[in-house]
Amino acid sequence: MRRITSPKQSVKTIVVRPAPGRKARAIVQVGPLRIPAAIGRSGRTSRKREGDGATPIAAMKVLSGFLRGDRxxxxxxxxxxxxxxxxxxxCDASGHPSYNRLVQAPFAPSHEEMQRKDELYDLCLVLDWNVTSRRRNAGSAIFFHLIRPGYEPTAGCVAVSRPDMLRILPHMRRGTVVRVL
Structure with missing residues (x-):
């Protein structure tokens, strides 16, 4: 595998390109490094809607992230x-005031658990899709997270293996853009 550049050098943009012939697979490019990834089960879309299973075609800044510190x-x-x-x-309940926001349990409206039983969110980066400027039903919880075994499709996120995530994290900063083509 090729190195990105210097371990201290950050990248401004991470590019996510569709993989040939497979709508739910992608190639993540970080500098000269190319990493296999999974995207939404419905592929990519320029008209993202809540629950459509598609990854938005967009340039999304990395805002922050979550770490499963016990793992x-x-x-x-x-x-x-x-x-x-x-x-x-x-919260992924589009009619709720906390739509596409972190909330605390107990919480009855539709939501995702951030501390999952599987390993998908052990490292999970929040992408600025419908976060800083929210629109009802425009999609929520678009994350850059860890992959399921076999690179199974996501619900609309971008997912890579844990070793690959650990290789690219040192090059990322708040504001690094993940551009899905």
Whole structure:
């Protein structure tokens, strides 16, 4: 595998290109490094809607992230990572005032658990899709997270393996752009 550049050098843009012939697979490019990834089960879309299973075609800044501290040590990164707790949830109920926001349990409206039983959100970066400027039903919880075995499709996120995530995290900063083509 090729190195990105210098371990201290950050990248401004990470490019996510569709993989040939497979709508739910992609190639993540970080500098000269190319990494296999999974995207939404419905492929990519320029008209993202809540629950459509598609990854938005967009340039999304990395805002922050979450770390499952009971499973992983602090990785080398300048990104702010918040340690997940069982009470942390992400609201995906489009009619709720906390839509596409971190909320605390107990919380009855539709949501995702941030401290999952599987490993998908052990390292999970929040992408600025419908976060800083929210629109009802425009999609929520678009994350850059860890992959399921076999690179199974996501619900609309971008996912890579844990070793690959740990390789690219040192090059990311708050504001690094993930551009899905």
């Amino acid at each position: 992983l040590g602090q990785p080398k990164t300048a990104l702010p990572l918040k340690r997940t707790r069982p009470s942390m949830l992400w």
